Amino acid sequence: MSDPESPSPSPSPSPSPFPFPSPSPFTPRHGHAPGAWPLLGHLPHLATRPLAFLDSLPGHGDVVRVRMGTRTAHVVSHPALVRRVLTDRGSFDRSGVLYEKVRALLGDGLATCPNAEHRAQRRALQPAFHHSHMDRYAAVMTAETQVLTGRWRPGAVVDVTEEAFRLTTAVAVRAMFSAGITPRAAEELREALEVLLRGVYTRVVAPAVDHVPSPARRRYRRALARWRTGVAAIVAAYRAAGVDHGDALSLLLAVRDEHGRALSDAELGDQVATLVLAGAETTSSVVAWALRLLADHPEAAARLHGELETVLAGRPVTPEDLPRLPYTGDVVREVLRLYPPAWAVARTTTRTTELAGRALPPGSTVICCLYLLHRRRELFPDAARFDPGRWTAGEVPRDAWLPFGIGATKCVGDVFGTVEATLALAAIASRWRLTPVSPRPPRPVPRIVLSPGPQPMRLARR
Numbered sequence: 001m002s003d004p005e006s007p008s009p010s011p012s013p014s015p016s017p018f019p020f021p022s023p024s025p026f027t028p029r030h031g032h033a034p035g036a037w038p039l040l041g042h043l044p045h046l047a048t049r050p051l052a053f054l055d056s057l058p059g060h061g062d063v064v065r066v067r068m069g070t071r072t073a074h075v076v077s078h079p080a081l082v083r084r085v086l087t088d089r090g091s092f093d094r095s096g097v098l099y100e101k102v103r104a105l106l107g108d109g110l111a112t113c114p115n116a117e118h119r120a121q122r123r124a125l126q127p128a129f130h131h132s133h134m135d136r137y138a139a140v141m142t143a144e145t146q147v148l149t150g151r152w153r154p155g156a157v158v159d160v161t162e163e164a165f166r167l168t169t170a171v172a173v174r175a176m177f178s179a180g181i182t183p184r185a186a187e188e189l190r191e192a193l194e195v196l197l198r199g200v201y202t203r204v205v206a207p208a209v210d211h212v213p214s215p216a217r218r219r220y221r222r223a224l225a226r227w228r229t230g231v232a233a234i235v236a237a238y239r240a241a242g243v244d245h246g247d248a249l250s251l252l253l254a255v256r257d258e259h260g261r262a263l264s265d266a267e268l269g270d271q272v273a274t275l276v277l278a279g280a281e282t283t284s285s286v287v288a289w290a291l292r293l294l295a296d297h298p299e300a301a302a303r304l305h306g307e308l309e310t311v312l313a314g315r316p317v318t319p320e321d322l323p324r325l326p327y328t329g330d331v332v333r334e335v336l337r338l339y340p341p342a343w344a345v346a347r348t349t350t351r352t353t354e355l356a357g358r359a360l361p362p363g364s365t366v367i368c369c370l371y372l373l374h375r376r377r378e379l380f381p382d383a384a385r386f387d388p389g390r391w392t393a394g395e396v397p398r399d400a401w402l403p404f405g406i407g408a409t410k411c412v413g414d415v416f417g418t419v420e421a422t423l424a425l426a427a428i429a430s431r432w433r434l435t436p437v438s439p440r441p442p443r444p445v446p447r448i449v450l451s452p453g454p455q456p457m458r459l460a461r462r
């Protein structure tokens with residue numbers, strides 16, 4: 001990632017391993033990515049070597065114009081500009097083709113609604129994430145991790161990416177609806193959700209799949225119908241019982257807007273689907289990346305196991321242990337830095353807006369690339385290296401680590417996701433040794449979430 005035109009950091013008299021105060025002082029530059037094909041633009045690069053292409057962008061500027069077919073996007077990786085795009089809601093909105101497609105599939109949930117609807121929706125959902133509910137959610141997380149690893153056998157090979165996804169979708173279903181749902185119904189909903197989450201991505205990038213009859217289309221439609229009838233039945237049961245079960249659905253049922261109106265059944269279904277969509281694959285990818293990176297970095301793994309042995313002494317992890325597991329927390333933070341699941345956060349300009357000295361007309365697509373921001377060599381020493389130790393060495397500048405975004409739309413589930421990933425990692429790493437079947441490095445798959453792709457690993461008891 002060479003960046004010949006950007007000023008190189010001057011030597012600092014301070015002993016700090018990071019020479020810049022925060023926020024970052026380097027002046028943002030605008031540039032464009034070379035190598036566009038006629039008509040296709042940079043799509044061939046994005047399709048064949050997406051991360052290498054992304055990694056090359058900061059060499060051309062801090063805001064880089066990229067062509068995707070006939071559309072143009074401006075990819076931002078400068079900390080001050082990422083902050084500006086995500087917090088200047090007068091100039092940037094969650095509108096445009098991508099959001100329209102997701103909304104068409106999932107309805108208008110909190111994670112995709114435009115600015116005009118955001119405040120009311122956020123106020124409605126925020127209480128479900130109040131810290132007073134975390135204990136109950138954490139109990140679901142530890143119970144579901146035990147169910148998952150209870151199925152594991154020494155010597156077997158599991159795909160940790162799939163297993164982590166199974167865990168987080170199960171936790172999501174259980175945290176949303178704790179009552180009136182049998183284990184079988186919960187598993188059916190979880191399965192439907194899995195098909196839906198995979199299918200939404202396919203439909204966003206290739207909407208044509210919905211016009212061609214195929215087994216995959218039938219499976220997606222069946223899953224959608226099952227999800228809708230399943231959620232409707234649970235909502236009806238909750239309404240009829242009129243009892244506060246203390247879970248996310250009970251909280252959503254109690255929500256009233258400023259006119260005293262409750263959410264309709266369709267709105268409830270959309271919000272539940274959005275929460276699960278936003279929370280399940282993001283969190284599972286952190287767990288999967290952590291397990292793989294630890295297997296590839298024995299020193300970090302030894303330090304983690306040392307901490308887990310000392311603190312847990314062989315007993316199962318509980319949420320109360322988390323403050324005494326700082327290194328485990330640093331592993332999760334470092335994974336979120338190197339492989340931020342929400343690697344690209346899109347916005348559309350709503351008026352002519354200046355960015356790095358260029359005036360962007362209204363309707364321009366701007367992509368905040370958190371993956372690139374977290375790897376800027378101007379911000380992080382040895383930026384591409386997995387090094388959880390950098391968190392205690394003071395090598396992480398404030399404002400340069402934004403895996404949950406920033407401002408009014410900052411992730412509502414940041415604590416939920418972090419606690420879930422940390423508990424799952426502690427529970428798995430304290431009991432199991434996982435060895436990759438293939439020594440080949442993972443090939444990250446940047447889709448809606450930056451997933452490590454399939455990761456078959458062999459299990460051994462610790």
Ligand code: HEM
Pocket residue numbers: 086094110111112122274275276278279280282283286340341342345346402403404405406408409410411412413414416417418421
């Ligand atoms: C490690 C896991 C997670 C990561 C990295 C992550 C990342 C993010 C990011 C970057 C945003 C900001 C998007 C924007 O500004 O447009 C966001 C928003 C959101 N996230 Fe998360 N998320 C995670 C887990 C979760 C969980 C567990 C939930 C729910 C249970 C959740 C629900 C949401 C929702 C509803 C929003 C929209 C918030 C709003 O617009 O007010 N996320 N997330």
